[in-house]
Amino acid sequence: MAGPVASSEGTAVPRNARTLWVRRGAVKHAEPRSGQAYTRIRVEGDPFHGRSRLGYSRHGYKRFSSEWWTHLSATSGTHAMNVLQVTFQDLVGQRFNGYRLHRSLVERGHDSEMLVVSKRSKDPRVHSYSRLGEIFERGLYALERVSSLQGLLSPFALSFPGRQCFRKADLVHWQLIYPHYISTPLIPFLSRLRPTVWTLHDPWPTTGHCVHPVECQRWMTGCGKCPDLRRNFTIWFDTTAMTWKAKRHAYHNSPLTLIVASPWMKRRVAASPLLASLPCHLIPFGLDLEVWRMRDREACRARRGIEPGAKSRSSRPAG
Missing domain, CATH: 3.40.50 (Rossmann fold)
Structure with missing residues (x-):
């Protein structure tokens, strides 16, 4: 995507417009959903420092501080929740x-x-x-x-x-x-x-x-x-x-x-x-694979003095 399509109130948006996500000074874009013929812009935080709010509608963009567009770069991304x-x-x-x-x-x-x-x-x-x-x-x-x-x-x-x-x-x-x-x-x-x-x-x-x-x-x-x-x-x-x-x-x-x-x-x-x-x-709780890793079970039991086939029990502190 080359850049913003409009910066004034009421300007129409082309049918092939992408969805823009403005976050931390960058534009993340994705293909619009089926039936959407307009660009959606969402502000997370306030990248315009209160000077203007950026919104969207089926009729075009609301006015915003155009100088900020010079700091935005189009990068691929996914829908942020x-x-x-x-x-x-x-x-x-x-x-x-x-x-x-x-x-x-x-x-x-x-x-x-x-x-x-x-x-x-x-x-x-x-x-x-x-x-x-x-x-x-x-x-x-x-x-x-x-x-x-x-x-x-x-x-x-x-x-x-x-x-x-x-x-x-x-x-x-x-x-x-x-x-x-x-x-x-x-x-x-x-x-x-x-x-x-x-x-x-x-x-x-x-x-x-x-x-x-x-x-x-x-x-x-x-x-x-x-x-x-x-x-x-x-x-x-x-x-x-x-x-x-x-x-x-x-x-x-x-x-x-x-x-x-x-x-x-x-x-x-x-x-x-x-x-x-x-x-x-x-959905089982995950493990940090940078900390935990698979090892041979029997070798681990032998190292801890646990006999093969024996049941083991573990616990954790309340804090």
């Missing part, structure tokens, strides 16, 4: 809580940001609440535990629609959001504002209060008469049937897409009366 990762913390558990995924998206040219309660990194694309947010979160956790209204009281997510990172997102990706980051009653509201996917890290969304029901099968029939209220996340009174019903109402009225990382979790979702009706995709 605005993705918002919503999770509790950024660095703690970063391999699976969305932070490494966020960094990978940025490296590939996408506009990725994170919204967290507890920020530990210095990443400017990670947004958190004020310093009082963590203190408030601890108090809220204690209140939900004492009242046994698990996942029903949190007001954190009420601020999402007012945040720029949420409003501009093409896709919102929920990670570790429970039990008190995004309250259950707000799930239908939030998931209708932006296309939303939810990665399930454990069976908590399928139960009335616990993270892992282990041998208990009450999650299949509505919970209630819970045999172990102290199981994480602990509650004082048996509100499990009420919480289970609240989750069912929220999930059944939400246009969510679910993601799981293991076949076991996918089977659990398929068996859940709460989640079985939602689309669910199996």
